[in-house]
Amino acid sequence: MPQILPVLLGGDANVYGMARSFYETCGVCSLAVGQRALPALxxxxxxxxxxxxxxFAQDSVFTATLLGLAELHPGKTRVLVSCADGYTSLLARHADELRGAYRFACPPPAALARLADKQRFAAACRAAGLRTPRTVTxxxxxxxxxxxxxxxxxxxxADSTAWQGCRFPGKRKVWLVRDAAALRQILDAAAGYTGALLAQEYIPGPDTRLGVVNAYCAQDGSVPWLVQGQPLLQERTPEGMGNYAAVLVEPTRxxxxxxxxxxxxxxxxGWRGYANFDLKYDRRGEPVLFELNPRQGRASYYCDAAGAPLARPLVEDLLCGGPITPPGLRPAVWHTAPWGVVRRQCPNKLVLRRASLLRRRGRSRVQLLAPGEGTARRVWFWVRQAAYYRKK
Structure with missing residues (x-):
C-alpha cells in the first residue's frame, strides 16, 4: 500500500472518529482542515x-487551501474525506479541480440534490418503497x-449548512414541539435563518427504537458495505439533541x-462515498427514514467497534482498486457518554443488559479516547466525561 495521508474536512467528533479509524486500520495519523477546531480534537x-x-467554506478559499496543503506533502497519497455536510457540497462542486491532488469518493451534485436535500429525500424514498414522516415546510x-x-x-x-451559520437563543438541531404557541416561538426566533424549517409527524417510541446505518458506495456504483446500529440513548442537551450517546451493534439484528x-x-x-441514514421503527416495526447525511455519521465509530473499520472500504476502493470486503460484524457497544449515564437513562433495560454484558466482555469502545493518547488528552477526556453528570 502506498504511504497515505488522510486529510479530513471538519473539526468535530466525527473527524476524531475517522482519524482513529485510519490510525487503527492503516497505522497513519491524519490532518484536519476546516473553519475551526472544536474541543473534540x-x-x-x-x-x-x-x-x-x-x-474556508468560501469556494475560492476551499480550493486554494487544499491545493496549497497538497503541495506541502509531496510523495504521499493524499486521501480527502469530508466529515461535514457543507464540505461534502463544496467537494462535489470542486471535484475536478482537486482530483489531481487528492483521491476521494464524493457524490456528484445531482445525487446530493436528490438525497441530501431533506425536502427531496422523501420523494426518492417513496420511489424506493421506503417510508418517511409526513412533512410540512x-x-x-x-x-x-x-x-x-x-x-x-x-x-x-431543511438546510443543515445554512443552519450551522445561524445563531439565536434556544437554537437546536431538532425540536419536539407540543403546541402551536411553542412552534410560533421557534419560527420567530429563527427569522434570521435563510432556509426552510420542516414540521414532521412525530414517530413515538423510546430511543432504542431508533436506527442508524452507515454505507459506503464504491466507484463502480456498487454498495457493498452497510452497517446498522441500534441507539441506546440520544444526547439530552439542547445543542446535542439528535446525536447519539451510545449505539449497540448486533450482527443478527x-x-x-x-x-x-x-x-x-x-x-x-448514483451515490459515491459515505452516506449516513437516521431512522426509527414505528409501533408496527416498520422503519421510517428521517434523513440521509452526505458523510459518515458522528457516531460512525460504532462500525469500528463492531469489527468493520470505517476507513477500510475507502482504502480498498480508492487505493487498492477493490473489491471492497463486505463488513464482517461482531456484537459490540459504542458510547460517547459515560457508561453510568447510559445505564441510568437507557429506556430499554433488556437491551441495556445485553450492552452491559458486551461491555464486561471487552466489546465496548469509547468514542473520544483512543489507546496511545497522551496525558493531556486523557485529562481533557475525563473532565469532559465528568461534565456529563452535571448537564444530564
Whole structure:
C-alpha cells in the first residue's frame, strides 16, 4: 500500500472518529482542515489541525487551501474525506479541480440534490418503497399552515449548512414541539435563518427504537458495505439533541430488507462515498427514514467497534482498486457518554443488559479516547466525561 495521508474536512467528533479509524486500520495519523477546531480534537496524537480559516467554506478559499496543503506533502497519497455536510457540497462542486491532488469518493451534485436535500429525500424514498414522516415546510418568521398530523411534532432545519451559520437563543438541531404557541416561538426566533424549517409527524417510541446505518458506495456504483446500529440513548442537551450517546451493534439484528432498500436508493441516485441514514421503527416495526447525511455519521465509530473499520472500504476502493470486503460484524457497544449515564437513562433495560454484558466482555469502545493518547488528552477526556453528570 502506498504511504497515505488522510486529510479530513471538519473539526468535530466525527473527524476524531475517522482519524482513529485510519490510525487503527492503516497505522497513519491524519490532518484536519476546516473553519475551526472544536474541543473534540484537543491534544490528540492521531489528528492535527493543519489549517483553519473562518472563510474556508468560501469556494475560492476551499480550493486554494487544499491545493496549497497538497503541495506541502509531496510523495504521499493524499486521501480527502469530508466529515461535514457543507464540505461534502463544496467537494462535489470542486471535484475536478482537486482530483489531481487528492483521491476521494464524493457524490456528484445531482445525487446530493436528490438525497441530501431533506425536502427531496422523501420523494426518492417513496420511489424506493421506503417510508418517511409526513412533512410540512415552514418559513421562519412566516405564518403557521394547517398541519395534517397531530401534536407533538418534530421541527428541524431543511438546510443543515445554512443552519450551522445561524445563531439565536434556544437554537437546536431538532425540536419536539407540543403546541402551536411553542412552534410560533421557534419560527420567530429563527427569522434570521435563510432556509426552510420542516414540521414532521412525530414517530413515538423510546430511543432504542431508533436506527442508524452507515454505507459506503464504491466507484463502480456498487454498495457493498452497510452497517446498522441500534441507539441506546440520544444526547439530552439542547445543542446535542439528535446525536447519539451510545449505539449497540448486533450482527443478527441487521435489517436485511431495509439495507437492501437503502442499497437500491443509493444506486439509483448514483451515490459515491459515505452516506449516513437516521431512522426509527414505528409501533408496527416498520422503519421510517428521517434523513440521509452526505458523510459518515458522528457516531460512525460504532462500525469500528463492531469489527468493520470505517476507513477500510475507502482504502480498498480508492487505493487498492477493490473489491471492497463486505463488513464482517461482531456484537459490540459504542458510547460517547459515560457508561453510568447510559445505564441510568437507557429506556430499554433488556437491551441495556445485553450492552452491559458486551461491555464486561471487552466489546465496548469509547468514542473520544483512543489507546496511545497522551496525558493531556486523557485529562481533557475525563473532565469532559465528568461534565456529563452535571448537564444530564
Amino acid at each position: 484537543a491534544h490528540s496524537r492521531l489528528v492535527h489541525m493543519a489549517a483553519r480559516d473562518a472563510a 415552514l418559513c421562519p418568521g412566516g405564518c403557521l399552515p394547517p398541519l395534517p398530523f397531530d401534536w407533538p411534532i418534530i421541527v428541524k432545519p 441487521q435489517d436485511t430488507a431495509l439495507l437492501n432498500a437503502l442499497r437500491g436508493l443509493l444506486q439509483a441516485a
